[in-house]
Amino acid sequence: MKKRVFLSASVLALAAVSSSAAMAADTFKIGLILPMTGQQASTGRQIEAAAKLYMAQHGSTVAGKKIELIVKDDTSVPDVTKRLAQELVVNDKVNVLAGFGITPSALATAPIATQSKTPMIVMAAATSIITNASPYIVRTSFTIPQAAVSMADWATGKGGIKKVVTLVSDYGPGIDAEKFFKERLTLNGGTVVDALRVPLRNPDFAPFLQKVRDDKPDALFVFVPSGAGAAVMKQFLERGMDKAGIKLIGTGDITDDDQLNDMGDGAIGVVTAHHYSAYHQSAANKKFVEAFKKANKGMRPNFMAVGGYDGMRVIYEALKASKGQGGGDGLLAAMKGQTFESPRGPMFIDAQTRDVVHNIYLRKVEKVGGELQNVEFDVIKDVKDPGKAK
Amino acid sequence: MLTILFDGIAYGMLLFILAVGLSVTMGLMNFINLAHGAFAMVGGYITVLLMQRYDVPFLLCLPVAFLGVALLGAVLERTLYRPMYSKPHLDQVLFSIGLTFMAVAAMDYFMTSSQQIIQLPEWLKGRTEIGQGHWMLGMGHYRLFIIAICAALTVGLQYILARTRFGSRLRASVDDQRVAAGLGINVNVVFLLTFAVGSGLAGLGGALGAEVLGMDPSFPLKNMIYFLIVVAVGGTSSITGPLLAALLLGIADVAGKYFIPGFGAFIVYFLMIVILIWRPQGLFVRKGGKA
Numbered sequence: 001m002k003k004r005v006f007l008s009a010s011v012l013a014l015a016a017v018s019s020s021a022a023m024a025a026d027t028f029k030i031g032l033i034l035p036m037t038g039q040q041a042s043t044g045r046q047i048e049a050a051a052k053l054y055m056a057q058h059g060s061t062v063a064g065k066k067i068e069l070i071v072k073d074d075t076s077v078p079d080v081t082k083r084l085a086q087e088l089v090v091n092d093k094v095n096v097l098a099g100f101g102i103t104p105s106a107l108a109t110a111p112i113a114t115q116s117k118t119p120m121i122v123m124a125a126a127t128s129i130i131t132n133a134s135p136y137i138v139r140t141s142f143t144i145p146q147a148a149v150s151m152a153d154w155a156t157g158k159g160g161i162k163k164v165v166t167l168v169s170d171y172g173p174g175i176d177a178e179k180f181f182k183e184r185l186t187l188n189g190g191t192v193v194d195a196l197r198v199p200l201r202n203p204d205f206a207p208f209l210q211k212v213r214d215d216k217p218d219a220l221f222v223f224v225p226s227g228a229g230a231a232v233m234k235q236f237l238e239r240g241m242d243k244a245g246i247k248l249i250g251t252g253d254i255t256d257d258d259q260l261n262d263m264g265d266g267a268i269g270v271v272t273a274h275h276y277s278a279y280h281q282s283a284a285n286k287k288f289v290e291a292f293k294k295a296n297k298g299m300r301p302n303f304m305a306v307g308g309y310d311g312m313r314v315i316y317e318a319l320k321a322s323k324g325q326g327g328g329d330g331l332l333a334a335m336k337g338q339t340f341e342s343p344r345g346p347m348f349i350d351a352q353t354r355d356v357v358h359n360i361y362l363r364k365v366e367k368v369g370g371e372l373q374n375v376e377f378d379v380i381k382d383v384k385d386p387g388k389a390k
Numbered sequence: 391m392l393t394i395l396f397d398g399i400a401y402g403m404l405l406f407i408l409a410v411g412l413s414v415t416m417g418l419m420n421f422i423n424l425a426h427g428a429f430a431m432v433g434g435y436i437t438v439l440l441m442q443r444y445d446v447p448f449l450l451c452l453p454v455a456f457l458g459v460a461l462l463g464a465v466l467e468r469t470l471y472r473p474m475y476s477k478p479h480l481d482q483v484l485f486s487i488g489l490t491f492m493a494v495a496a497m498d499y500f501m502t503s504s505q506q507i508i509q510l511p512e513w514l515k516g517r518t519e520i521g522q523g524h525w526m527l528g529m530g531h532y533r534l535f536i537i538a539i540c541a542a543l544t545v546g547l548q549y550i551l552a553r554t555r556f557g558s559r560l561r562a563s564v565d566d567q568r569v570a571a572g573l574g575i576n577v578n579v580v581f582l583l584t585f586a587v588g589s590g591l592a593g594l595g596g597a598l599g600a601e602v603l604g605m606d607p608s609f610p611l612k613n614m615i616y617f618l619i620v621v622a623v624g625g626t627s628s629i630t631g632p633l634l635a636a637l638l639l640g641i642a643d644v645a646g647k648y649f650i651p652g653f654g655a656f657i658v659y660f661l662m663i664v665i666l667i668w669r670p671q672g673l674f675v676r677k678g679g680k681a
Contacts, residue, residue, distance in 0.1 A: 037495075039608060041503040196651045204602055206397045207647035210528075230507045231604050238530045240517050262442075262507045 028065040028095050031088035035101040036073035043101040047308030049296045054312035063324045081105035089116045103127040103172050110134035117328040123311040127176050128387025131355045138335050138354045141307035142275045143385040145180040147251035150360035150380045151273035152184035162190050163217040169224045170197040177223035205235050222250040229254030230263045237266045257302035260372045267365045275358050276303040276344040277374035288343035310342045353388045392527035394648050400533035402640020403540035406633050408595035409620040411588030413632040424486040427610030428493035433459045433593025434600040438506040459593025464586040490610050497607035506605045548629045619662050625672030
């Protein structure tokens, strides 16, 4: 009797062990590290919502594996991002790392991706250098030079703008934007009269804008973190700069869809270059926006959300193609060169640089049906990251 | 040129409203309240909420922000701050900075961390320009409005402190609590009122500053250093000291950013270092007053 109990107990234990082993083999874990609190929390909210939406739409079983999404909050502190990535790789044994709200977070995590041969999908951070940091990084967001250079091309071409003052926040992405915009504008025969850098911590733009006004350029190119964009715009108007004949241009960060509708009518007429507008006219985008709003109490998806959504798609398709075989390297190979129709328009993952290639649209803020929208009026096709050309 | 001066004055005035409450609690009550910025933030958020959700006119929001935060200040003074008065300064600093972090996290949780945007009424949005060329003076109406409110407040506060019965009671309580109490002054009530008014002013400053400085949960941390500079430079024993210090800093900050943008963010600190080396007690300290 005792023997039998022991026997059945051990059988049970064995069964438990083997079933948990089977479970581990049958699940596919995605470690999503995002800033869910702190200054960048809107990035985290958008991406998480988009990732969950993708899973809801496309099912949670792919190639016979159950997809498990583990969301971690790094509060935009690079050290924390790195620690969380380590825990996810070592303890949770995730198959893919994803997310990354800001550049330093992505850079801090890159060595972990390389050492553990885990593909790392960058869904938000946008400085050019990120994909150089590890051969396992794939980016589905955008790069700042893509937007800045496109803006410069449009400004000197159809925009008829010659003299520009740049105003950027004094941090990595801002300096990236300033550098690439200036290079391209000068190359096209325009001049940057003055390059102003605003400290991140001090948000009164008055003195800088007054300086711009006295410089009397054709246009003011702005790159500031989303949120501060609204403040720039208001003070721009308050100072009567539109009446002084100065145009406000920038990358799409300043007319972030997440906040655009609260910015007020002052934003109307601002021209920006970016890869995604919630108002992009395509069937895929209409479907995406509608589903996103429905799942998130009417919140409008922004360019962060689309980066997260497409990132999930890249992971899903890679898993399908590699049938779950070949580990991290197999997945990575299946991610390179993916071409598809995203809500933003056509995009593909460049096999060499693992960076996103997509159309950059020129948009103007207009009021459509009572809401402010980035209305696209021109497009530059298949823009590769200009930062990789050298 | 004049426009820069004007913007600087407006910015300085705003700093003054934000910091004057701190100067009062620090100088008059000898309590270091680093949570001052948190009170300002609450004022800002009251305005944002009222305007965004309930369409309350901006002008009505300002007194509500003042009263709401003053009430909050009074409640906290009664419950949390009073036991801290007799504690060493280090305890006070740790306590109030902890309170700040709690406020930041709470705002983050309830209001999300994104920048809050308010829409000013039309009549405050405009701008008036006088003169030509270098001497052109462009005045944003909102900044003009800030200056007007500030000037009125300064006169009012100075009058209350120097000329009224309450002012003399307050000064008496500060100079020597025991003797003041012995003379029949209810020291607790005096301190409670003072603290409430100081907090309320911070709230008003936050409400006015939401448009210029932006409003997000990191507001207290972002701006704390500016408040402290105003108080350190201006001294804590009068109203005029912080006022002049705030104006000086505001003008220096704006002008610095205009003329030497690359160095702009540092001007204020540079000025503070120079002033404090020159006069470690602050610029405007009364002889024989409490430092």
